[in-house]
Amino acid sequence: MKTNPRQLTLLSVVQDKGAVTVEQLAETLGVTLQTVRRDVQRLADEGLLARFHGGVRVPSSTVENIAHQQRESLHAEGKQRIARCIADAVPNDCSLILNIGTTTEAIARALLKHTGLRVITNNLNVASILSANPRSEVIVVGGVVRGLDQGIVGEAAVDFIRQFKVDIALIGISGIEADGTLRDYDYREVKVSQTIMSHAREVWLAADASKFNRPAMVEVARLSQIDRLFTDAEPPEPFPALLTEAQVRLDVAR
The missing domain is CATH 3.40.50.1360 (Rossmann fold)
Structure with a gap:
C-alpha cells in the first residue's frame, strides 16, 4: 500500500510505544478520532498494525518472541x-x-x-x-x-x-x-x-x-x-x- 506522511508517523508512534489508544494517537498527531480510525483500519487491513478494543499495537506472533x-x-x-x-x-x-x-x-x-x-x-x-x-x-x-x-x-x-x-x-x-x-x-x-x-x-x-x-x-x-x-x-x-x-x-x- 502507499502510505501518506501522517500514516507513516502513526506507524512510527505505535512501533515506538508497542501499544497505544486511538485517543492518544489523535492527540499525538493533532487530528480527529475519525481520521485516526480510518488510518488504523487501513493499516490493519494491510497487516501493519493489530487492533484491540480502543487501540492498536504492533502485530506479533503468539508463539514466537522477537530476537x-x-x-x-x-x-x-x-x-x-x-x-x-x-x-x-x-x-x-x-x-x-x-x-x-x-x-x-x-x-x-x-x-x-x-x-x-x-x-x-x-x-x-x-x-x-x-x-x-x-x-x-x-x-x-x-x-x-x-x-x-x-x-x-x-x-x-x-x-x-x-x-x-x-x-x-x-x-x-x-x-x-x-x-x-x-x-x-x-x-x-x-x-x-x-x-x-x-x-x-x-x-x-x-x-x-x-x-x-x-x-x-x-x-x-x-x-x-x-x-x-x-x-x-x-x-x-x-x-x-x-x-x-x-x-x-x-x-x-x-
Missing part, C-alpha cells in the same frame, strides 16, 4: 527508566530472583551500586552484569541454556529454585492481555517463572508500555499474583481497573 538483539533496542529508554525506578525501591542487603528478559538485564545494570544483595538468576546476561559488583553475590540457576538469549530453562532450573525463598522476585514478561493474564512464549521458561513467583515474599513485575495487549501463547500468572507493577507510561484501558481490582501497586517511571 533478543532486537528486544534490547526496542523501548530501551523506557526500560532504563523502569530499571532506575526499581533500583530506587530495592533496599540494600536483601535477596532477589531475576528472570529472563532484556528488562531484567536493564534492572541488573541499575543495581550495580547496591550493597549486600544476594541475587539468584536464570539469566546468564544478568549474572554477567551483576558479577561486576564485588559487594553483592550472584547465584546462577542450573539447567539448559537457551542459546538465543542466554536464559536457563527446564526442570533442573525449577528444582534448583525450589531450594530458596527470597525477599523479592523481579520478573519480566512478554505480554499482559486484557483478561488480566501475564503471558510468555516458551512453556519451559514459564515453568521457571512460575516457580520464581511462588518462592518470593513479594513479586514485582517490570513491563514497558508495549507489553499491554501483547498476545503470547502460554499463561504465566494473573495480575492478582503480583504485588507491584513498574512501567514507563500510564496503562491503557482496561488495565487501570484490573490493577485496582487485583490490588496491585502501580509505579510509573516518569
Whole structure:
C-alpha cells in the first residue's frame, strides 16, 4: 500500500510505544478520532498494525518472541527508566530472583551500586552484569541454556529454585492481555517463572508500555499474583481497573 506522511508517523508512534489508544494517537498527531480510525483500519487491513478494543499495537506472533538483539533496542529508554525506578525501591542487603528478559538485564545494570544483595538468576546476561559488583553475590540457576538469549530453562532450573525463598522476585514478561493474564512464549521458561513467583515474599513485575495487549501463547500468572507493577507510561484501558481490582501497586517511571 502507499502510505501518506501522517500514516507513516502513526506507524512510527505505535512501533515506538508497542501499544497505544486511538485517543492518544489523535492527540499525538493533532487530528480527529475519525481520521485516526480510518488510518488504523487501513493499516490493519494491510497487516501493519493489530487492533484491540480502543487501540492498536504492533502485530506479533503468539508463539514466537522477537530476537533478543532486537528486544534490547526496542523501548530501551523506557526500560532504563523502569530499571532506575526499581533500583530506587530495592533496599540494600536483601535477596532477589531475576528472570529472563532484556528488562531484567536493564534492572541488573541499575543495581550495580547496591550493597549486600544476594541475587539468584536464570539469566546468564544478568549474572554477567551483576558479577561486576564485588559487594553483592550472584547465584546462577542450573539447567539448559537457551542459546538465543542466554536464559536457563527446564526442570533442573525449577528444582534448583525450589531450594530458596527470597525477599523479592523481579520478573519480566512478554505480554499482559486484557483478561488480566501475564503471558510468555516458551512453556519451559514459564515453568521457571512460575516457580520464581511462588518462592518470593513479594513479586514485582517490570513491563514497558508495549507489553499491554501483547498476545503470547502460554499463561504465566494473573495480575492478582503480583504485588507491584513498574512501567514507563500510564496503562491503557482496561488495565487501570484490573490493577485496582487485583490490588496491585502501580509505579510509573516518569
